Amino acid sequence: xxxxxxxxxxxxxxxxxxxxxxxxxxxSVSNYLAWYQQKPGQAPGLLIYDASNxxxxxxxxxxxxxxxxxxxxxxxxxxxxxxxxxFCQQRSNWPRALTFGGGTKVxxx
Amino acid sequence: xxxxxxSGGGLVKPGGSLRLSCAASxxxxxxxxxxxxxxxxxxxxxxxxxxxxxxxxTNYADSVKGRFTISRDNAKNSLYLxxxxxxxxxTAVYYCARVWxxxxxxxxxxxxxxxxxxx
Numbered sequence: 543x544x545x546x547x548x549x550x551x552x553x554x555x556x557x558x559x560x561x562x563x564x565x566x567x568x569x570s571v572s573n574y575l576a577w578y579q580q581k582p583g584q585a586p587g588l589l590i591y592d593a594s595n596x597x598x599x600x601x602x603x604x605x606x607x608x609x610x611x612x613x614x615x616x617x618x619x620x621x622x623x624x625x626x627x628x629f630c631q632q633r634s635n636w637p638r639a640l641t642f643g644g645g646t647k648v649x650x651x
Numbered sequence: 652x653x654x655x656x657x658s659g660g661g662l663v664k665p666g667g668s669l670r671l672s673c674a675a676s677x678x679x680x681x682x683x684x685x686x687x688x689x690x691x692x693x694x695x696x697x698x699x700x701x702x703x704x705x706x707x708x709t710n711y712a713d714s715v716k717g718r719f720t721i722s723r724d725n726a727k728n729s730l731y732l733x734x735x736x737x738x739x740x741x742t743a744v745y746y747c748a749r750v751w752x753x754x755x756x757x758x759x760x761x762x763x764x765x766x767x768x769x770x
Binding site: 574576578584585586587588591597598629631633636637638639640641642643644645 | 684698701710748757760
């Protein structure tokens with residue numbers, strides 16, 4: 543099983559600041575990685591797919607990068623609605639299996 | 652608009668069974684792979700199972716293989732998860748989600764239904 547490790551577990555930032563979230567895979571997943579945002583009491587929503595492509599309707603302040611084992615989600619300037627938990631997910635051996643990272647909580651400093 | 656509404660969760664004793672349902676609307680259900688994903692309280696996400704658009708292919712996480720069965724009824728725009736031999740570690744919110752372009756990403760999710768396994 544491919545393990546995804548997200549860091550940091552919690553990121554404390556102020557609105558307007560830049561957020562950089564990391565996701566590391568235990569083995570190469572090529573570019574088959576997505577990022578999701580989950581707000582309290584809500585289901586996750588797809589932000590980024592195939593490492594760097596924004597899903598429909600996602601603002602340009604969200605960007606993804608990386609390939610192989612190291613990936614980054616960047617939020618260029620945090621808006622109040624961006625404070626949430628972010629999960630990465632790999633699908634390199636879909637449909638046999640896929641895995642999620644443990645999540646990074648972006649909280650207001 | 653796309654809507655996915657889960658139901659059927661509740662409290663069940665260890666070893667018991669439960670059947671979850673997911674009612675889909677706002678898209679051509681029969682065109683899409685569907686999946687179940689769960690989230691234990693305060694924890695991360697775990698993929699559980701998927702089913703192809705015509706039910707020809709299914710797969711399961713190792714943690715539920717042999718105990719859970721996914722199915723769908725395209726005429727009723729509904730997805731199901733039959734859960735047997737439930738364990739305490741199956742306690743979670745269960746989400747149904749639409750598979751985006753059969754690619755293993757999930758573009759629409761329901762709000763989830765809570766399953767609690769406890770004596």
